[in-house]
Amino acid sequence: MEHVTEGSWESLPVPLHPQVLGALRELGFPYMTPVQSATIPLFMRNKDVAAEAVTGSGKTLAFVIPILEILLRREEKLKKSQVGAIIITPTRELAIQIDEVLSHFTKHFPEFSQILWIGGRNPGEDVERFKQQGGNIIVATPGRLEDMFRRKAEGLDLASCVRSLDVLVLDEADRLLDMGFEASINTILEFLPKQRRTGLFSATRTQEVENLVRAGLRNPVRVSVKEKGVAASSAQKTPSRLENYYMVCEADEKFNQLVHFLRSHKQEKHLVFFSTCACVEYYGKALEVLVKGVKIMCIHGKMKYTRNKIFMEFRKLQSGILVCTDVMARGIDIPEVNWVLQYDPPSNAVLPC
Template sequence: MSNKDVAAEAVTGSGKTLAFVIPVLEILLRREEKLKKTQVGAIIITPTRELAVQIDEVLSHFTKHFPQFSQILLIGGTNPVEDIEKFKEHGGNIIVATPGRLEDMFRRKADGLDLARCVKSLDVLVLDEADRLLDMGFEASINAILDFLPKQRRTGLFSATQTQEVENLVRAGLRNPVRISVKEKGVAASSTQKTPTRLENYYMICRADEKFNQLVHFLRQHKQEKHLVFFSTCACVEYYGKALESMVKNVKIMCIHGKMKHKRNRIFTEFRKLPSGILVCTDVMARGIDIPEVNWVLQYDPPRSASAFVHRCGRTARIGHVGSALVFLLPMEESYVNFLSINQKCPMQEMKPSKNVVDLLPKLKSMALADRAVFEKGMKAFVSYVQAYAKHECSLIFRVKAKRSGLCESCQRFCSFEDAKDA
């Protein structure tokens, strides 16, 4: 608000969206020269479509009181030509966008839109979940977009974690920024805890052939609640989503991952409105997404990076609510608990595996034998899981060589990892 660039870091679920939406509107309201329909005063860039949709909704709560401002959402999965026509017809004083689509719009002069000319009046640029923007490989797009924007602007970087890549972006895109680090009430200023204080964090140690049984047992015991279940790959989401549908009855089960093109927005919107249900997902849902009343975040696979673990957990216990998270670990992975406690200041307590759990693996096997599509999904899931496991940043804990052979849950036979890759 005092015309300085900002690099803000705050624990996930603390309300960063309002921290930039409100000042953006205040700054635009203070302009001496009012914005014309196609003049862009503010751009908010965020890594995923779901987060962009969410920010656009929050923004619309405010802009309905200020009809002089037009806003537009530019994300993948929609027709870019329709976006251009919408911009020309209704304007876009405030743009909420994902990097790929925004860069594409800057380069579409042949379609009758010169966005580079429209942004000459830009006052504010916001990069939300800045570390994730770079982590997802958008660095080239971000740099291309920055080249189109005027240098005289206010820039804000908002993130739950500040990485070295974010530091590089701060140096490149911000002028002498004010650094803001927000802690929760009751947490010492010296504390670096990155998860909400109202979050109950658990881990469960169980063998590979017990994991699925324990997950299904847990979900059956908590049918009336709302859960996110994280897997490491898109193929795992496809396979386990299908498996859970047949194992957990009378519960709405939905799947979402990054390779979905047109269904993602509908699934996300529908799940947010559900009073209870299960969303099977990849890390596309790990950042900034605000789904009301999530009771449990279940991590079937630990994420590739420790910071992603914190962001997954942050989908519950948001804005002062209570919530719980549970990660399933193999016996050889138990040291991950101590690693998270030190590396992410994320203490966890053990939850013992339930006893006398029904063995569902024979049922999975019969599903695969009866339906070729299920068998194929299982094969793809297993191969992608192995490949993701091999790329884990904590390779000292998640050792591929120590897991040289493992139970292939799609076909119930022991496969070496080389066999899985060949398959």
């Protein structure tokens, strides 16, 4: 296990490009988090990395920065249609978020094109966009990426485009597997060159994740990052600053208590988790009637075309209620959320936020 320390970006053993450092200053990140200081040097030394770290630990920059540095150091610069890096993440919302973070850096490097491939969009338009602008860095959900490999008849020979691949990242790997994407990932891996660097990032280390590490990574260095004050043997899954509360009440009083709580906190921002898509629809409509004067929005996995718009709109709100399933349960960065309410027991003990 690698020893982990924090420090400034300038303290890395391999110096970062000045414009990467400039973008970090613009974003207000003068120092690395432990997961960043542990994984970035490993990537830069051509190592595959399997990193375990809690949500909110800075994993996105831990792979975005090495991707840029590795592509900048290529001897042969990428052509428009050549893919240098692929980031696979389980949900559209996470993909959008990663794409936004990446764009803060690529705006300084016009030689790199990036493309976002997620469900809820027309795949034919995705093909045309790639043909026109290219995609040196692809951020994608597994289903849409797998689908793009089957679009040769439409003029997209993605299997040829990925021969130049330098870096593959599997983000939130445990969620990728929990959501049933193992077959899609295995199909994608078959198309990719073996000589690449691969990073796998996960909040938990399950047997399924271990199987994926063996299938997709070569002699990986394993990194496990805990927050300060947490024992190395501790199975920490949530940030130490997160406060948890619970209420015990009769079953027929549960919804009344939820309504009472939301009415008492109208000026705040809430995520309310339900177990099924049908529950989100039903209780979302009920809350619209019972909690007046508050913006209430719904998101679940069966929404095809409106999910992306709702997610982006809720992120911009100062206050409001997002009623959702566990599609929003991991890694989502929504500014100024005050309360995360778990109405139904989660299907999996590691899923609650």
